[in-house]
Amino acid sequence: MEHRGNREQGTLISELIQGMELAKQLRVHLDTASSAESMDLLVQKILSSYEKALLILQVSRPMSMGQPQQNVGATSGVPESPLSINGSPRSDDLDKDNQDTRDVSKKRKMLPRWTDHVRVTSENLLEGTHDDGYSWRKYGQKDILGAKYPRSYYRCTYRHTQDCWATKQVQRSDEDPTIFEITYRGTHTCVHGNQPVPPPASPEKQEYKLTNLNTNNNQQLQSQDILSNLRKGLTVNTEMATSFSFPSTSFGWLKTENHSFSPSGVLDNNNILNSFSSPFTSPATPELNYFSASQPQMNSFGGMLSTQNSEPDLKELISANTSATNSPIIDLDFSLDQLELDPNFQFDAQGFFSS
DNA sequence: GACATTTGACCCTC
């Protein structure tokens, strides 16, 4: 818990720093009478940065013990479904447990929710395992109207033992069966679930081709895939590299409260790694475990990143400390000292923008 | 035996 809190604090600070850096850039633009378009983009990025910082503050706001973090995706206080932690209250006991179940339902309804789109390819079908560091247990499957493939429902394995209410839904795309839409709901409050993803035992065996696809968010999420792989010492797949187009026209996207994405800015050569500040954690569903696999090789990364990047390499690259992270539950795992944060820096209103 | 998955049924929301 404390670990998570520290990470969130780190992310928060990095977002604020980003906002400051962007404001500085904007000031330069103002001085040099740059185009309105470029300044508008900077403003967009600044707003995005602060929006994310606010989201983090919302998510990490202290809740009562044992309660999952709430909110971000909360859309309503209306109870969603009467459930109790001990089971499913049927009509018999609905009355006596009415109040309790209402509270639990409300809690669930308010769980943050966001969606990732993950692509797996045919060569990924046969080997390897892949998980997001969390332990999921399937609790249901439904045929969805108008969908070719059933939707699977997963909850955290530690729901009952640790009152962890994280769930996810996995829906295979009709249009492209290699794409899975994964909707996460709630954040993990379990200790197990917070364990980092273990490093791959054999990079060449565990390289996987995961590409988040979404007409709106793919740039951002793909970059996270790439970073995630690089962090793990994995090679980067060509499909990733080619679908991750930069420099100057790639938008980052920020997930918003209504579970969609909003543009968080334009990536340029200086802040390509913006979007790398949040390592993508990929799903651990049986389907995806089954589909993940090896793809022997791959090298370029738009000519900018070589394969098998080491952590030190990334540190250098990340030194451009702007960010376009997308999830309110951000798992920032590079340390603040890499950001060269002045320990005496104060986020006061004046100094923040005038330094 | 413990734990995970499957699947039919139940409940809620719209």
Next chain:
DNA sequence: GAGGGTCAAATGTC
């Protein structure tokens, strides 16, 4: 009433 989300008994796997 339809559709989606969840439960829990039955079944499977280790």
